[in-house]
Amino acid sequence: MSRVVPHSLFSDFDINLFKAGKHYRLYEKLGSHPIEVNGEKGTYFAVWAPSAKSVAVVGDFNYWLEGDHKLNVRWDESGIWEGFIPGVDVGTKYKYKIHSHNNDIMTEKADPFARLCETPPNTASVVWKADYKWKDKKWMGYRADKNGLDxxxxxxxxxxxxxxxxxxxxxxxxxxxxxxxxxxxxxxxxxxxxxxxxxxxxxxxxxxYQLTGYFAPTSRFGKPEEFKLLVDKLHQxxxxxxxxxxxxxxxxxxxxxxxxxxxxxxxxxxxxxxxxxxxxxxxxxxxxxxxxxxxxxxxxxxxxxxxxxxxxxxxxxxxxxxxxxxxxxxxxxxxxxxxxxxxxxxxxxxxxxxxxxxxxxxxxxxxxxxxxxxxxxxxxxxxxxxxxxxxxxxxxxxxxxxxxxxxxxxxxxxxxxxxxxxxxxxxxxxxxxxxxxxxxxxxxxxxxxxxxxxxxxxxxxxxxxxxxxxxxxxxxxxxxxxxxxxxxxxxxxxxxxxxxxxxxxxxxxxxxxxxxxxxxxxxYEKQFSTEGFQWIDYGDAENSVLTYIRKGHDEKNDLFIACNFTPVPRENYRMGIPKSGTLTEVFNSDLKKYGGSGMKNGKVKTSATPWHGRDQSVEITIPPLAVVVFQ
Missing domain, CATH: 3.20.20.80 (Glycosidases)
Incomplete structure (x- = not known):
């Protein structure tokens, strides 16, 4: 196996950004990257280790011996060690063997930027290139609308x-x-x-919740490109x-x-x-x-x-x-x-x-x-x-x-x-x-x-x-x-x-x-705004009932909700409504198909009976331990 060839993916601009804490695409530079240098295929390695006296790449390609594969430290005091090793291909397992200036400590570390790790309990990093052709262009095009706060x-x-x-x-x-x-x-x-x-x-x-491979989907379930497939299918x-x-x-x-x-x-x-x-x-x-x-x-x-x-x-x-x-x-x-x-x-x-x-x-x-x-x-x-x-x-x-x-x-x-x-x-x-x-x-x-x-x-x-x-x-x-x-x-x-x-x-x-x-x-239209909610009555503690209105941009779409937190049905329960008309039950958690008792409302007409500080009201049935929604 060849020795380390001097090579860098970092420009002076990259290094300045890194030192300033403003380089937000470090995964394009640090870690292991299968590339070609002077017509020869291999892998470029780069790791940040400013207190190291030496850093070597060890792996299954060199019998885990540091020998000839010591990386070169950059001259710019960035603390980055780097180099290109010809012949190291995708699938190679590796770690960094680090000799420290501090008490001459020697450690073997996984690559913080590795794109793939061995399946635990094994701990080596793996050179990888997660090639994948995405098919979620449609989703990515309208995602901003799908993901909005409204x-x-x-x-x-x-x-x-x-x-x-x-x-x-x-x-x-x-x-x-x-x-x-x-x-x-x-x-x-x-x-x-x-x-x-x-x-x-x-x-x-x-x-x-205790991570060691921040840039690698866990290999328990497959390869990184297979996780991309899962995301892609969800988007599709x-x-x-x-x-x-x-x-x-x-x-x-x-x-x-x-x-x-x-x-x-x-x-x-x-x-x-x-x-x-x-x-x-x-x-x-x-x-x-x-x-x-x-x-x-x-x-x-x-x-x-x-x-x-x-x-x-x-x-x-x-x-x-x-x-x-x-x-x-x-x-x-x-x-x-x-x-x-x-x-x-x-x-x-x-x-x-x-x-x-x-x-x-x-x-x-x-x-x-x-x-x-x-x-x-x-x-x-x-x-x-x-x-x-x-x-x-x-x-x-x-x-x-x-x-x-x-x-x-x-x-x-x-x-x-x-x-x-x-x-x-x-x-x-x-x-x-x-x-x-x-x-x-x-x-x-x-x-x-x-x-x-x-x-x-x-x-x-x-x-x-x-x-x-x-x-x-x-x-x-x-x-x-x-x-x-x-x-x-x-x-x-x-x-x-x-x-x-x-x-x-x-x-x-x-x-x-x-x-x-x-x-x-x-x-959902006003789910984070005071304009999207209004109490009808929050004070009926005796019956353990709550009634309220949910609102969007158009008042024609307002929903009227009643919750009964007891197993006693509330029949002929009067609820104040802001205007006259017919309410239609659009959801009922007590339906028989859900395992409920099957008490329903269907359509109910308002009457000019003032209630809850409103000119109109309706009489509804609130089933036991249930929520009903009307429009």
């Missing part, structure tokens, strides 16, 4: 390793999922799918793709980013800012230019190379606060004496500005659990610049309310109405995520009180209330058919349950709710 977002959250498994409990491949998952999402009328992290991760119980079926993305922390695995070149290269050197006590992981140094460029390049990589439509950014709260999950004395205030991580805030703003500037029709979504102000407001208005934020408070309050026996709910009416006091302070997405169905919390179905019928009626009511509440929606896989057991990442969902009427009924109702949400503009 469009429906009904998101199905998926863990690819456990959505459905093969016979014998083996993983399904990206290619198989491109048939089965896409067909299911289309059939269920979901508008988007959100994948829990698919970047390479070493430890299955982390569910993908008008389904948007959101990826979970984790810039908040990374694991200490020996082959990963930690202590990369014998120094604290990617992580903050101060343990109070560089280590997560909750997750026993390392925290990025957001104040270091090259680290910011690494992370922003990574976000853009998935949007650029994989045509992804959105990033849901994990654990944002842990990035924003220096005292996150720390006791007194375990953190140090910022220069102003408070607990905000100014470097992380600056990084997040820069990230969002670059994403929205570079890609038309994408969204970023923050999983942020505190009252930090302006998370989904533009940077130029002082916000963090996200498109949406998960409404964690709503999720918590709603589930707490629903677990109460209906007889006690009248004493907790404020718990279910409180969300409307802050519903429009951010662009909120309403999530029932994977975190709510693990670690002894039980499945959504088994958090509901009552006998079997009431449990299912409560679950149908929960989803009906969710879809008619302002904001976009996210349901974790399994919830849509009333999975009875907690989620287990090691096994398939309990698909056998859909043979039973009550489970298939919930599934049919979620399918119809998705269609309702997309078919009625009043549910």
């Amino acid at each position: 469009r429906p977002y009904s998101v199905y959250e998926v863990h690819l390793g456990s959505w459905r498994r093969r016979e014998g409990n083996g993983f399904m491949s990206y290619t198989e999922l491109a048939d089965e998952l896409v067909t299911y999402l289309k059939e269920m009328n979901f508008t988007h799918v959100e994948f829990m992290p698919i970047m390479e991760y070493p430890f299955d119980p982390s569910w993908g 079926n008008d389904i948007g793709v959101i990826l979970d993305w984790v810039p908040s922390h990374f694991p200490e695995d020996a082959h990963g980013l930690g202590f990369f070149d014998g120094s604290h290269l990617y992580e903050h050197p101060d343990r109070r800012r560089g280590y997560h006590p909750d997750w026993k992981s390392l925290i990025f140094n957001y104040g270091r230019n090259e680290v910011r460029a690494f992370l922003i390049s990574n976000a853009l990589f998935w949007l650029d190379q994989f045509h992804v439509d959105g990033l849901r950014v994990d654990a944002v709260a842990s990035m924003l606060y220096l005292d996150y999950s720390r006791e007194e004395g375990e953190w140090e205030p910022n220069m102003y004496g408070n607990n905000e991580n100014l470097e992380a805030i600056s990084f997040i703003r820069e990230l969002n500005e670059e994403i929205y500037q570079s890609f038309k029709g994408v969204q970023t979504i923050a999983e942020e659990s505190t009252a930090f102000s302006g998370v989904s407001r533009p940077v130029y208005l002082g916000g963090l610049g996200f498109g949406m934020k998960w409404m964690m408070g709503w999720m918590h309050d709603t589930l707490e309310y629903f677990k109460k026996e209906p007889i006690y709910r009248k004493h907790h009416q404020n718990d279910i109405t409180f969300s409307m006091t802050y519903a429009f302070t951010e662009n909120f997405m309403l999530p029932f995520s994977h975190d709510e169905v693990v670690y002894g919390k039980q499945s959504l179905l088994y958090r509901m009180p009552g006998d079997e019928w009431q449990r299912f009626a409560n679950l149908r009511l929960l989803f009906g209330y969710m879809f008619t509440h302002p904001g976009t929606n996210l349901i974790f896989m399994g919830g849509e058919f009333g999975q009875s057991s907690e989620w287990n990442y090691q096994h398939s969902l309990d698909w056998h349950l859909v043979q039973y009427d009550l489970h298939s009924g919930v599934q049919q109702m979620v399918k119809d709710l998705n269609a309702l949400y997309q078919g009625y503009p009043a549910l």
Whole structure:
């Protein structure tokens, strides 16, 4: 095998951008790139390791011995080591053997920019070129309209390793999922799918939230081009793709980013800012230019190379606060004496500005659990610049309310109405995520009180209330058919349950709710505006009933919603209406096909009986533990 040939993909301009933290396409330069130099095929390698004394490429092409394949350090103090090795082809396994100036430490590290990694528990990087011919031109052309904040977002959250498994409990491949998952999402009328992290991760119980291969789709399910096929098929079926993305922390695995070149290269050197006590992981140094460029390049990589439509950014709260999950004395205030991580805030703003500037029709979504102000407001208005934020408070309050026996709910009416006091302070997405169905919390179905019928009626009511509440929606896989057991990442969902009427009924109702949400503009056109919602009556605690109006651009499309949170039917229930006419029931969670009791309204005419401060009113039936929607 030939020795290393001096070669570079970096211009002086690239290096200046990199040092300034403004090079947002580093994946085009760093890492391994199969190319041809002077008529000879091989691979160019480049790695950032400023504290290294020497860096060699070792792999199956040289028996993992550093010998002749030491990279050359650049003269410009960028800390980049690079070189071209003839004969190294696609499929070659490799690592970087790094000798450090610090205490002469020697480590073998996976390539931070590798496009493919060995399947865990193996840890080598693989030279790869994910050639793929995209067929989603149509989607990419109108994506900006599909993905706008005034469009429906009904998101199905998926863990690819456990959505459905093969016979014998083996993983399904990206290619198989491109048939089965896409067909299911289309059939269920979901508008988007959100994948829990698919970047390479070493430890299955982390569910993908402890990443080591930031630029590589996990090889558990196939090759990068096969993941592209999955995204492409979703787009061809008008389904948007959101990826979970984790810039908040990374694991200490020996082959990963930690202590990369014998120094604290990617992580903050101060343990109070560089280590997560909750997750026993390392925290990025957001104040270091090259680290910011690494992370922003990574976000853009998935949007650029994989045509992804959105990033849901994990654990944002842990990035924003220096005292996150720390006791007194375990953190140090910022220069102003408070607990905000100014470097992380600056990084997040820069990230969002670059994403929205570079890609038309994408969204970023923050999983942020505190009252930090302006998370989904533009940077130029002082916000963090996200498109949406998960409404964690709503999720918590709603589930707490629903677990109460209906007889006690009248004493907790404020718990279910409180969300409307802050519903429009951010662009909120309403999530029932994977975190709510693990670690002894039980499945959504088994958090509901009552006998079997009431449990299912409560679950149908929960989803009906969710879809008619302002904001976009996210349901974790399994919830849509009333999975009875907690989620287990090691096994398939309990698909056998859909043979039973009550489970298939919930599934049919979620399918119809998705269609309702997309078919009625009043549910999405002003989903983030106070103009899109109006109470009819939030004070009927005695009956545990809520009535409200959802509005779009045209008042002819207004929807009138009534929720009954008890198992007692509310017949001849009077509801104030702003004008005279006939109301038609367009959705009812109590239909027999959903497993309900079958109480219906059909059409109801208003009368000139003033009610709820309005000149007109109607008498309706609100079935037990149900939501009804009228137009």
